[in-house]
Each structure stands twice: as structure tokens, then as C-alpha cells.
Amino acid sequence: MPDTGYLVAVVAVAAAITLALRAAPFALLTRLRSSPLVTYLGRHLPAGVMLVLVVHLLRDLPVDRPLLALRELVPVAVTVGVHLWRRHALLSMAVGTATYALALLVVP
Amino acid sequence: MESTPSRGTEIAAAARDVGAVGAGMFLLGSSFGLLVVGSGLAWWWAPVFSGIVFAGSAEFLLVALAVVGTPLATVAVTTLLVNGRHVFYGLSFPLHRVRSRTGRAYAVFALIDEAWALATTRSAATLSGTRIVAGQVLLQACWVSGGVVGALAGNAFALDVPALDFVVTALFVVLATDAVRAGREATGPLLAVACALVARLVAPGEMLLVGMTLFVVALLVRYRLSARPEAADA
Known part of the structure; x- marks a missing residue:
């Protein structure tokens, strides 16, 4: 069980680094706002960054064991399907997570 | 009403922007709260992490690192790697729309994935500073309160729900689906x-x-x- 002083240090270190990362581009790029490159990145970054995150979250997918891989991929497909159909984020997440709970029962 | 009509309208618009995403963050926050007490930490560490670090998925990782007493240098490097993507967010976040210094400072502090996704998938021309910052405050309120509820529920019922692991994935799948649609x-x-x-x-x-x-x-x-x-x- 970690002591309070250590946990306070963990929070302080993580908060300081996160804030520095978030502030850095504004400190360095105040005059680049209207550049065509920034406009281009603003248009094309969002989808790619989210997809890299999704692949990262699925990084431990056991590709050599199809049934276990499907246990993760089917709920992902259901989440996308429900979201494209109803475009309601919470509903998509709830149905996707329920599908995953079911998948855990079917493929333990 | 003390606030001007336009300010109230902007805050209402922010509440509509946040809507389902905020509900998702509340749910995600409550699974974070479950993780905090499930890891043996006191319930109030959930709002401490969510109030001060406020970094969503990185908070899950920090709790996992902290309970095994990971050295601070490793915590620092891991935070840098996991949150390194935030360097790119500032490139397109419409901070110039926020006028007050306090508002700008908070907008940078609270620039999480969801705040960035909300602000950049809407036209910058129609987004006011009030709407951006109010949206961020609402997102953090959802996240912190979710954490408190999850941690207290975990304490009370000793809950252990493995399917909750998928909530994080589902959240980013939904955000990716929206962003890919918007990117055309x-x-x-x-x-x-x-x-x-x-x-x-x-x-x-x-x-x-x-x-x-x-x-x-x-x-x-x-x-x-x-x-x-x-x-x-x-």
C-alpha cells in the first residue's frame, strides 16, 4: 500500500507533465494559427489520432487465437454499427460494453 | 438572471455539445473510481487524480503504476509518452476564441481528448470562448463526479465488473467514428x-x-x- 507522500508526488509529477504538454504548442505557435498547414492538420489530425488510440487500446489482441480476438473485435464492430445507425455516443458505448460482457460469458 | 442572454445561450449550447460525451465520461469516470478503490486506495484519491491530473485514460495507468510503487522517474516518462499526443492538440484547438486569462489558463489545463474533439469537430466561426470553456468545465464535472460515485459504490458493494474494461475502448471507438465521418x-x-x-x-x-x-x-x-x-x- 503506497504512502500518501508518494501518491502526492505521483499526482504532482503527472499533472506538471500533462500541463506542460498541453501548454507547449500555444507557447511556441501563437502566430501559426492562420497557416494553411495548421488548417490542414486541424482537418486531418482528429480522425487519425483517435484511430491510433483505438489500435493502441486493442494492442494486446491475440491475433493467433481467432476466437479470443473476435471477443474484442465483435463488440468494437457492434459499437461502430450502433453509432453509425443512431449517432448517440452513450447508447453506442452501452450496447458495445453489453456485447463485450456477453462475449466474456460466451468465450471465457 | 444575472448573466446576459448570450452568455446563457452559449452555456446551454455547451451543455448540448457535451451531452452524450459527458454521460460517457461520467460512466468512464465511475469505472475509474471502481479501479481506485479496487486497487486499495482511499475513495478520495479518485477526485484528487481527476481534479488535478485530469487526463482520462492516463489516470487509469497512473493508479496501476502507483499501487506497485513505480519510481517517480518511470511515472514521469510514462506520462510523457501516454500524454505526448496532447502536444498536437494545441495546433488546432481554437484557444484564440477564449478572451479572459483565467479562461485561457483553464482551457489549456483541461484540454483533454474529448474537449479537443468537441472543439475541433465544430466550426471555429460559431464557437465562442464561453461555449468552449463551459464545455470543458462540464466535462470535468462529469469526470470527477463519476469518479466519486464509482469509488463510493465500489467501497459500498465491493463491485468487480470485468466488462467495464471495454468502456475506454468503446469511448474511443465512438470518438474515432465521429471524427472519421467529419473528416470525409x-x-x-x-x-x-x-x-x-x-x-x-x-x-x-x-x-x-x-x-x-x-x-x-x-x-x-x-x-x-x-x-x-x-x-x-x-
Whole structure:
């Protein structure tokens, strides 16, 4: 069980680094706002960054064991399907997570 | 009412923006709260992490690192790698819309994935500073209160729900689906998936930062190529 002083240090270190990362581009790029490159990145970054995150979250997918891989991929497909159909984020997440709970029962 | 009508309208618009995403963050926050007490920490560490660090998925990782007494240097490097993507968010976040100094400071502090996604998937011309900052305050309120509820529920019922692991994935799948729809092109998303898979193969330990960096480099190269007249139609 970690002591309070250590946990306070963990929070302080993580908060300081996160804030520095978030502030850095504004400190360095105040005059680049209207550049065509920034406009281009603003248009094309969002989808790619989210997809890299999704692949990262699925990084431990056991590709050599199809049934276990499907246990993760089917709920992902259901989440996308429900979201494209109803475009309601919470509903998509709830149905996707329920599908995953079911998948855990079917493929333990 | 003390606030001007336009301010109230903007805050109402922010509440509509946040809507389902805020509900998702409340649920995600409550699974974070469950993790905090499930890891043996006191319930109030959930609002401490969510109030001061406020970094969503990174908070899950921090709790896991902290309970095994990971050295602070490793905590620092891990935070840098996992939150390194935030460096890119500032490039397109419409901070210039926020006028007050306090508002700007908070907007930078609270620039989480969801706040960035909300602010950049709407036209910057229609977004006011009040609407951006109010949205961020609402997102953090959802996240912190979810954490408190989850931690207290975990304490009270000793809950253990393995399916909750999927909530984080579902959240980013939904955000990715929205962003791909808004982007209206397939090449960028395919590039991103390819970069992430390459990073998974060559740098499994630092996959997130390597994948993000590869993707940004790929986008910069594509920008250079498409900027040339003779390559514009290629």
C-alpha cells in the first residue's frame, strides 16, 4: 500500500507533465494559427489520432487465437454499427460494453 | 438572471455539445473510481487524480503504476509518452476564441481528448470562448463526479465488473467514428491505422507515441505532396 507522500508526488509529477504538454504548442505557435498547414492538420489530425488510440487500446489482441480476438473485435464492430445507425455516443458505448460482457460469458 | 442572454445561450449550447460525451465520461469516470478503490486506495484519491491530473485514460495507468510503487522517474516518462499526443492538440484547438486569462489558463489545463474533439469537430466561426470553456468545465464535472460515485459504490458493494474494461475502448471507438465521418476522406484514417500497426510491431513498449509521431510525419509528407500543382490530382 503506497504512502500518501508518494501518491502526492505521483499526482504532482503527472499533472506538471500533462500541463506542460498541453501548454507547449500555444507557447511556441501563437502566430501559426492562420497557416494553411495548421488548417490542414486541424482537418486531418482528429480522425487519425483517435484511430491510433483505438489500435493502441486493442494492442494486446491475440491475433493467433481467432476466437479470443473476435471477443474484442465483435463488440468494437457492434459499437461502430450502433453509432453509425443512431449517432448517440452513450447508447453506442452501452450496447458495445453489453456485447463485450456477453462475449466474456460466451468465450471465457 | 444575472448573466446576459448570450452568455446563457452559449452555456446551454455547451451543455448540448457535451451531452452524450459527458454521460460517457461520467460512466468512464465511475469505472475509474471502481479501479481506485479496487486497487486499495482511499475513495478520495479518485477526485484528487481527476481534479488535478485530469487526463482520462492516463489516470487509469497512473493508479496501476502507483499501487506497485513505480519510481517517480518511470511515472514521469510514462506520462510523457501516454500524454505526448496532447502536444498536437494545441495546433488546432481554437484557444484564440477564449478572451479572459483565467479562461485561457483553464482551457489549456483541461484540454483533454474529448474537449479537443468537441472543439475541433465544430466550426471555429460559431464557437465562442464561453461555449468552449463551459464545455470543458462540464466535462470535468462529469469526470470527477463519476469518479466519486464509482469509488463510493465500489467501497459500498465491493463491485468487480470485468466488462467495464471495454468502456475506454468503446469511448474511443465512438470518438474515432465521429471524427472519421467529419473528416470525409479515407486516406488519412487508413494512414493512421497503418502507422499504429507499424508502431505496434517495431515499438510495442512505446506504441502510442511512436504511432502518433509516424502519423503526423505521414500527414506532413502528404501535405507537401498535395501542395505541388503537378501532384494535386494524383
